[in-house]
Amino acid sequence: MTGGAGFIGSHLCERLAGEGNKVICVDNLSTGRKENVEGIANVEFVKQDVTKQFEVKCEQVYNLASPASPVDYRNLSVETLLVGSVGVQNVLECARKNNARMLHASTSEVYGDPQVHPQVETYFGNVNPIGPRSCYDEAKRYAEALCIAYHSKKLANVVLARIFNTYGPRMRLDDGRVVPNFVGQALRGEPITVYGDGKQTRSFCFVSDQVEALVKLMNSKFSGEAFNSGNPEEHTILEFAQRIKQMTKSESEIVFKPLPQDDPKKRKPDITKIKKAIGWQPKVELDEGLKKTIEWFKQKI
Numbered sequence: 001m002t003g004g005a006g007f008i009g010s011h012l013c014e015r016l017a018g019e020g021n022k023v024i025c026v027d028n029l030s031t032g033r034k035e036n037v038e039g040i041a042n043v044e045f046v047k048q049d050v051t052k053q054f055e056v057k058c059e060q061v062y063n064l065a066s067p068a069s070p071v072d073y074r075n076l077s078v079e080t081l082l083v084g085s086v087g088v089q090n091v092l093e094c095a096r097k098n099n100a101r102m103l104h105a106s107t108s109e110v111y112g113d114p115q116v117h118p119q120v121e122t123y124f125g126n127v128n129p130i131g132p133r134s135c136y137d138e139a140k141r142y143a144e145a146l147c148i149a150y151h152s153k154k155l156a157n158v159v160l161a162r163i164f165n166t167y168g169p170r171m172r173l174d175d176g177r178v179v180p181n182f183v184g185q186a187l188r189g190e191p192i193t194v195y196g197d198g199k200q201t202r203s204f205c206f207v208s209d210q211v212e213a214l215v216k217l218m219n220s221k222f223s224g225e226a227f228n229s230g231n232p233e234e235h236t237i238l239e240f241a242q243r244i245k246q247m248t249k250s251e252s253e254i255v256f257k258p259l260p261q262d263d264p265k266k267r268k269p270d271i272t273k274i275k276k277a278i279g280w281q282p283k284v285e286l287d288e289g290l291k292k293t294i295e296w297f298k299q300k301i
């Protein structure tokens, strides 16, 4: 597992190791933390930047290495482009040499600021190639193309998961994404910062549901294609801020800040394809997932 010391990766390591698998977690700790995987039986940590060549013996490859939060990938723009290009090729080569099946973690950002709603896998997207999000969006689009080229040339057996906004324990409080920002601000009694007018939408998937989707996709017969994985329940960001304020019983005021350039106005996955293919759909209600997440952030503050 590359990126195994990160938020989603560490939950995936835990799940796979818990089922008796030996997991090798390959991570350079740029946005992840070693403590996320320390102490999990059957998980071996290897500090390694996947943009440099590496060798690991394995039967399956989950490729999650990449900064993922808009704040992280803006700070690490060049590194993000490299991990999505050179890094993905090194990981594909690792899969090829081991004759291992690979799942590549792609993203809803391949759809950019979408003009089709909800987003279906056949939509090609609306991405600004020179905007502040382009280092991430274009790296992820290139990575998909590289995976498909390896698949077409029968060099590797790869499936693509287009992950939509996922949240839960082990997100970094300072990663800048909306869940840690709002929960951290609400718990500290600081103003809750809604960007723009808060009418933009996102659909939030709890991490255990996301992990289940990734494991099921890896163990399915599908390859050389992309599947949306996320929760289709859509919320405006303003309503989300109000919900977190209420759930944390916070006195924080909600304040409005400028909307970052190219921030997608709407996002909601169409999950018809993944539902039909592998019978997956999310189970965890937003309030239930947020309750667990808030508890975890409380311990961190």
Ligand code: NAD
Pocket (backbone or CB within 6 Å): 002, 003, 004, 005, 006, 007, 008, 009, 026, 027, 028, 029, 030, 031, 032, 033, 048, 049, 050, 051, 063, 064, 065, 066, 067, 068, 069, 083, 087, 105, 106, 107, 108, 162, 163, 164, 165, 166, 167
């Ligand atoms: P994260 O930042 O917590 O995890 C990413 C991990 O990759 C970190 O541990 C980081 O140290 C590691 N990494 C980065 N560059 C590396 C490199 N060059 N070599 C080795 N390791 C490297 O982020 P996350 O939210 O857990 O995201 C995991 C994956 O899922 C990413 O590929 C991301 O693009 C994708 N994804 C996540 C979301 C989400 O909502 N969380 C949505 C869409 C896609």
Ligand code: UDP
Pocket (backbone or CB within 6 Å): 069, 070, 165, 176, 177, 178, 179, 181, 182, 193, 194, 195, 196, 200, 202, 237, 259, 260, 263, 264
């Ligand atoms: N957002 C916000 N306040 C914050 C952080 C984020 O209003 O403090 C908004 C952001 O503008 C976006 C949404 O919340 O519309 C989700 O942002 P996030 O960074 O979590 O991920 P994205 O889906 O944009 O990649």
